[in-house]
Amino acid sequence: MKLLKEKIEKEGEVLSDVVLKVDSFLNHQIDPFLMKEIGDEFAKRYSDQIITKVLTIESSGIAPATFLGLTLGAPVVFARKRKSLTLTDNLYTSKVHSFTKNETNEISVSQKFITADDNVVIIDDFLANGEALKGLIDIVNQAGATIIGAGIVIEKGFQQGGKALREQGLRIESLANIKSLANGKVEFYD
Amino acid sequence: MKLLKEKIEKEGEVLSDVVLKVDSFLNHQIDPFLMKEIGDEFAKRYSDQIITKVLTIESSGIAPATFLGLTLGAPVVFARKRKSLTLTDNLYTSKVHSFTKNETNEISVSQKFITADDNVVIIDDFLANGEALKGLIDIVNQAGATIIGAGIVIEKGFQQGGKALREQGLRIESLANIKSLANGKVEFYD
Known part of the structure; x- marks a missing residue:
């Protein structure tokens, strides 16, 4: 996606060979x-598919997921990283390790909001090692729903998450796929 | 806002005299x-005002704030409740006590994204005791920016946050203002 790649090139900050900071957009x-x-x-x-629900995870996935949901006419559900006092229903939960934050969180989704009838697209801001995406897939599978695929804003293609999940048959649509962050420079796959 | 009030009446769950759960929308x-x-x-x-920035707090404020930002052509900034490894800039921080979650969080906004030139509208999902809103106001004041006002999706008008902040001169636009949650029933102010 040209507009996104241009924005990354203009405003992204390469903090190391593996960390890209895009906190300005x-x-x-x-x-x-x-x-x-x-x-x-x-x-x-995903216009070739019928999608009934968009699943994402707080917080940075919410904005792109909500615009997708608006276009599709489908509700959006964001998985919670922390427990809420008013979110005490029966929950699907999964453990997600964040290498960036160096911690493991339990993510949760109320069982009410994903059912076996749902065709789900999962949206996230980044795909690197694939930990968050695997946790969200785990939750969709617990619900017995159908996974149509994933939509990723920025994939770090030089890390292994996307490759491993595609080999398992997951459809992943990445809007910007980064080949390298070496030497402080963002290089994309074509 | 009629559509919102109807949605609250239809889907909101009154968990107690003070807790309304609206996790379905x-x-x-x-x-x-x-x-x-x-x-x-x-x-x-807020069409009578010039707004240069929309400030909200993760996670539930993000979707309404983003649509406001889209209409205004203004960037949206969401305050973080947790520290990020890639968010290590100079930060404005404020302490926010959540009565719902019974904990105090430090919220933070990168100093890059709110400046003294900004005219800010603050968006949040709920206004009850006003703790989150006060924290966000504190951050805007630290930045030396101008506060145009606040936009609240659901105000619990029977609690004191909105009243106290209006008395201090803050403009607050609430789209649904709840008079009472007594007897399991949602009653709105006119």
Whole structure:
């Protein structure tokens, strides 16, 4: 996605060979127009499928997932990283290790909001080792729902998450796939 | 806002005299169409003002804030409740006590994203005791920016946050203002 790649090139900060900071438009400050374009692009890529639910994880997945949901006319569910006092239903839970934050979180989704009848697309901001995506897939599987595929804003293609999940048959649509962050420079796959 | 009040009446669960659960369209599952209407309504109510930035707090404020930002053509910033490894800039921070979760969090916003030139509207999902809103106001004040006002999806008008902040001169636009949750029933102010 050209607009996204240009934004990454212009505003992304390469903090190391593995860390790209995009907090000016995705992870802290949000560019609403870009988020809308991203949601529309996911909708276009999955326009061959019938999708009944968009699943994401708080917080940075919410904006692109909501625009996708608006275009599809489908509800969006965001998995919680922390327990809520008013979220005490029967929950699907899964453990997710974050290498960036160096901690393991239990993520949860209320059983009410994903059912066996659902066709789910999973949206996330980044795909690196695939830990968050695997946790969300685990939750969809617990619900007995159908996984249509995943939509990723930025994939770090030089890490192994995307490769491993594609080999297991998962459809992944990445809007920007990064080949390398070496020497402080962002290089994309074509 | 009629559409929102109808949704609350239809899907809101009154868990006690003070707790309303709206996780089917705002706090866990998101209704994207309703969020767009909410964003548009905030834009309409503040159409007499020039707004350069929308400030909210993760996670439930993000969807309505993003639609407001899209309509205004203004960036959205969401305050973080937890520290990020890639969010290590100079931060504005404030302490926020959550009565619902019974804990105090330090919220933070990167100093890059709110400056003295900004005219800020603060968006949040709920206003009850006003703790989150006060924390966000504190951050805007630290930045030396101008606070145009707040936009609240659901105000619990029977609690004291909104009243106290209005008395201090804050403009608050609430789209649904709840008078009472007694006897398991949602009653709105007119």
